[in-house]
Amino acid sequence: MDDAGHSAYSINYFPALEFLIESENIMSTITLENNFTKLENFGHSMSASSYLFCPPNEEQIKEAFTLAKKNDLTVTLRGTGLSYNDAALNGGGILLDMTSMNRILEWNPETGLVKAEPGVTLQQLWQHVLPDGWWPPVVSGTMMTTLGGCLGANIHGKNNFKAGTLGEHVVEFTAILPTGAQITCAPKKNGDLFYALISGLGLLGVFTSITIQMKKIYSGLIEVDAFPVHNLKEMLDALEQGAPENDYIVGWLDTTARGKGVGRGQIHAANYLPAGADPNPGKTQRLDYQHLPATLFLVIPKSILHHLMRPFVNNLGAWAINTAKYIASLRKHTFRQSFASFQFLLDYVPDWELSYGRDGLIQYQSFLPKETALETWTKMLNLSHQYGLPSYLGVTKRHRPDVFLISHALDGFSLALDFKVTRRNRQKLSQMLQEFDQIVLEAGGRFYFAKNSETTSETTLRFLGKDTIKRFKTLKKRTDPNNLLESDLYKRIFEK
Numbered sequence: 001m002d003d004a005g006h007s008a009y010s011i012n013y014f015p016a017l018e019f020l021i022e023s024e025n026i027m028s029t030i031t032l033e034n035n036f037t038k039l040e041n042f043g044h045s046m047s048a049s050s051y052l053f054c055p056p057n058e059e060q061i062k063e064a065f066t067l068a069k070k071n072d073l074t075v076t077l078r079g080t081g082l083s084y085n086d087a088a089l090n091g092g093g094i095l096l097d098m099t100s101m102n103r104i105l106e107w108n109p110e111t112g113l114v115k116a117e118p119g120v121t122l123q124q125l126w127q128h129v130l131p132d133g134w135w136p137p138v139v140s141g142t143m144m145t146t147l148g149g150c151l152g153a154n155i156h157g158k159n160n161f162k163a164g165t166l167g168e169h170v171v172e173f174t175a176i177l178p179t180g181a182q183i184t185c186a187p188k189k190n191g192d193l194f195y196a197l198i199s200g201l202g203l204l205g206v207f208t209s210i211t212i213q214m215k216k217i218y219s220g221l222i223e224v225d226a227f228p229v230h231n232l233k234e235m236l237d238a239l240e241q242g243a244p245e246n247d248y249i250v251g252w253l254d255t256t257a258r259g260k261g262v263g264r265g266q267i268h269a270a271n272y273l274p275a276g277a278d279p280n281p282g283k284t285q286r287l288d289y290q291h292l293p294a295t296l297f298l299v300i301p302k303s304i305l306h307h308l309m310r311p312f313v314n315n316l317g318a319w320a321i322n323t324a325k326y327i328a329s330l331r332k333h334t335f336r337q338s339f340a341s342f343q344f345l346l347d348y349v350p351d352w353e354l355s356y357g358r359d360g361l362i363q364y365q366s367f368l369p370k371e372t373a374l375e376t377w378t379k380m381l382n383l384s385h386q387y388g389l390p391s392y393l394g395v396t397k398r399h400r401p402d403v404f405l406i407s408h409a410l411d412g413f414s415l416a417l418d419f420k421v422t423r424r425n426r427q428k429l430s431q432m433l434q435e436f437d438q439i440v441l442e443a444g445g446r447f448y449f450a451k452n453s454e455t456t457s458e459t460t461l462r463f464l465g466k467d468t469i470k471r472f473k474t475l476k477k478r479t480d481p482n483n484l485l486e487s488d489l490y491k492r493i494f495e496k
Contacts, residue, residue, distance in 0.1 A: 039089060042082045043353055044360030045421045046453060048091035048488055050076070056100040058176055058208050065178050065484055068094050074486040075178070077202035079119065079146030084363040085453035086488035087153070087201060093486070096206070098148050104128050105209060112214035113171065118148025118207040126339070130285055134214035135339060138166040142346040148207045153450035154199040154404050156414075157343075158248040158270075161398040165409065167198035168402065169213050175205040178484040182208075196475050199404035201449055203490055204479045219273040220284030222248075222342050227332040232263020232381075233374055235396060236413060239267070240370060243398040247271045248342075253394030254326045255381060255417060256319040262381050265394070266329035270342060290340040292347055302349055309355035313420060318392040356420050364391075364433055365416040365451040367399060372443035373413045380436055384417075387432045389425060391417035405472060406464070408448040416451065430454055449489060460493040469494070 037052040051073070055061045068075045076090030078097050088095075102119035109132035116125065123143035125136055138157045140150065154167045163169070172186040175197055183205070185194040197204050225246075229235045235251050242249045248270040257264050278284055295301055300308075312321055346352070353361060368376055384390050395416045402409045419429055433454040440447070441462050447455055461469065473494075476483075 039081065039095065041085055041089065043084050043362055045362050046086050046089060048086070048089040050090045050093055050095035052095050052097060054097040054100045061096065061176050061206055062180050064094060064096055065180065068484050069482055075484050076487040077148065077152070077206060079149035080121065080144050082142060082145050082149070084451045086492065087450060089488040090486065091488055098146065112216060113211060114214060115209055115211045116147055117209060118146060120147050121145060122150070127287055129214050130220065130290065131287065133217055133285060135217045137163050137169040137213065137215040139343050141344065143340070143344045144347070147210050151198045151207060151210065152200060152202040156399065156409070158250040158397060161243040161400050162247060164400065165402050165404065167404055170198060171211045171213055173207055173211065174209045175207050177205045178480040178482065192475065193479070195403060196405040196472065199406040201406065201489065202487065203485045204476055217272055218275040219278030219281045220289055220339055221273055221278055221336045222270045222339055223273060223334065224268055224270045224337050224342060225334050226266060226268050226329065228266050228329045230264050231261060232378055235263050235265055236374055239396060239398040239413060242267065242269045249398060251396035253396055253415070254322040255391035255394040256322045258385060262378055264326055284338065290338045292340060292344070305349045306351045306355040309352070310357065313355050313357065313392065315390060318390065357422065359421040359423060361418055361420055362453050363416055363418050363451045364436060365414055365448045366436065366440045367408050367410055367412060367414045367446040367448065368440065369410055369412040369444050376439060376443040376445065377415050380439055383435065384432065387428060389419060389429055389432055391419055393418040405468065406449065408446050410446055449493065455493055457493055457495045
């Protein structure tokens with residue numbers, strides 16, 4: 001693993017691609033390193049070997065497509081590799097690691113408009129704009145994700161009910177299509193492609209520049225109200241009632257609780273500080289003030305914490321930790337917290353996913369209408385206990401619909417559940433998650449393709465509907481007539 005928590009590359013020499021390059025003389029300007037590389041998903045529960053290529057510019061992206069076409073290979077895009085599933089894996093094909101295209105091209109501190117390349121991470125972005133009094137309008141739970149990956153999945157945050165998805169704040173983007181064509185898209189310019197490439201899972205084209213509107217802020221602090229909820233009904237009621245009154249709201253769920261306590265947990269509702277509320281905004285907006293500490297209690301290096309956590313990542317340990325956390329959450333309190341500390345909980349412990357062991361973890365996230373969420377998630381949580389496979393972490397959010405083509409959003413809530421994978425439980429876990437899918441579909445629910453790893457093409461058809469899939473495939477035929485852009489996720493969820 002590298003120091004950012006990403007999957008390390010396991011390099012195995014594979015001479016076939018070298019022969020193809022030399023014989024066709026296609027990529028003479030590209031340093032491909034002639035290797036076949038094994039890559040993993042973020043949770044280390046899925047892997048695939050691909051020809052790895054890191055294009056630093058648009059011309060070499062085009063050359064990669066030329067190579068793929070002439071050698072009957074497919075291409076998949078990858079940022080920092082933080083998807084929980086196979087969205088950035090491509091067994092036997094070419095994988096374009098886009099992290100070398102990581103320049104911030106333009107920044108206007110007066111208007112809050114930023115133009116950046118797709119490999120720019122959220123960390124780079126917020127660190128660039130925060131000193132001038134701006135913040136990204138939507139962020140993921142980790143700052144290590146790239147803009148291209150965020151838009152491919154059209155990420156949501158703890159403020160989805162108010163700010164929508166990240167794609168809603170994009171003013172314009174440029175992209176290269178697998179045909180070699182270069183396009184510029186905005187809501188009113190090539191609008192069909194604008195709303196499809198954003199959310200399109202990297203299957204229609206490659207972002208080359210992205211212009212996004214930032215959010216004006218007046219402090220590097222955010223005010224947080226934390227309070228307990230005693231069951232799932234209270235959790236969903238608090239999200240529903242609290243959303244209109246707050247800028248952010250999120251719930252932590254004790255997924256090990258049973259009986260009347262199913263769904264108990266803690267709500268964090270947060271708000272931006274208005275102008276003048278922070279006596280020293282110049283200080284709190286400095287990057288060093290936002291720094292996440294590298295040690296626990298000023299003594300224990302966080303880099304070793306995942307080793308210390310591993311003995312507790314089991315059913316008994318998860319029950320003990322969740323119970324202790326719930327008891328500690330029973331005291332209501334209000335506090336001010338730095339933006340980075342509030343937004344990026346997944347970055348508190350480097351490499352935390354390694355604590356789940358050698359077979360990793362998967363995350364299952366479902367989105368349900370507010371009318372069916374309580375009954376459906378109660379059923380699913382109880383079912384996980386019947387299987388003996390409780391989730392070790394649960395997070396709930398409030399959502400609103402959006403107009404992007406591949407959309408997970410609706411007027412309701414989401415619940416993300418983390419499950420440990422072992423060689424002994426993998427088959428049973430897959431069976432349980434397939435049952436979850438049917439339960440969610442029957443309740444009018446939706447899924448998020450950056451997370452779930454068990455979704456089948458049949459489930460995708462029921463979830464998206466024939467019309468949406470037809471529109472997507474029509475656009476794909478137009479932008480990618482040779483089906484060069486494919487990923488393991490694409491092969492799993494879409495029938496050709």
